Amino acid sequence: MRRIFRKILGAGLLAGTLAGxxxxxxxxxxxxxxxxxxxxxxxxxxxxxxxxxxxxxxxKDLSLSDYRGKKNVVLAFFIFAFTGG
Amino acid sequence: xxxxxxxLKALEATDTQVLGVSMDSAFANKAFADQIGVTFPLxxxxxxxxxxxxxxxxxxxxxxxxxxFLIGKDGKILEEQVDKDAIxxxxxxxxxxxxxxxx
Numbered sequence: 001m002r003r004i005f006r007k008i009l010g011a012g013l014l015a016g017t018l019a020g021x022x023x024x025x026x027x028x029x030x031x032x033x034x035x036x037x038x039x040x041x042x043x044x045x046x047x048x049x050x051x052x053x054x055x056x057x058x059x060k061d062l063s064l065s066d067y068r069g070k071k072n073v074v075l076a077f078f079i080f081a082f083t084g085g
Numbered sequence: 086x087x088x089x090x091x092x093l094k095a096l097e098a099t100d101t102q103v104l105g106v107s108m109d110s111a112f113a114n115k116a117f118a119d120q121i122g123v124t125f126p127l128x129x130x131x132x133x134x135x136x137x138x139x140x141x142x143x144x145x146x147x148x149x150x151x152x153x154f155l156i157g158k159d160g161k162i163l164e165e166q167v168d169k170d171a172i173x174x175x176x177x178x179x180x181x182x183x184x185x186x187x188x
Contacts, residue, residue: 073101081113
């Protein structure tokens, strides 16, 4: 009885280890690929947005579509306020 | 953002509006703009909806990656610069100065 139990335990451990070995690189790859795969590409329409900014007196709304047919727009995403770049 | 401020006149001369975007509050961004002398709007993407729409939310920082998009008057993306390449705006200024974009 003990022997059988040990065998089952051993097989379970082996299967678990193998599954882990296969799954780990797959998961890592998926995580690495995700930021770029969802970025809109050059030539595609830029997603519209409506965001706020504070002009010193009031909160103002601003949409990308406000500039359609009028101006080019540089959209510069930065990580945090009070950091370089 | 300072680098864009230094090139702002050249960009404005080509009909180009510069907009900064982060997930900070609008008020923090205004304080930041004042501190570093930025005169263009720094938009607040509180909650990160736009950052996610542009596919650049980074779990590691819980913030956007450093990315520039140059968007034409027709709303299409003309140029993208990611991470370290996004710090020097020269390429964007050059693209904007190409004759076809001036119209």
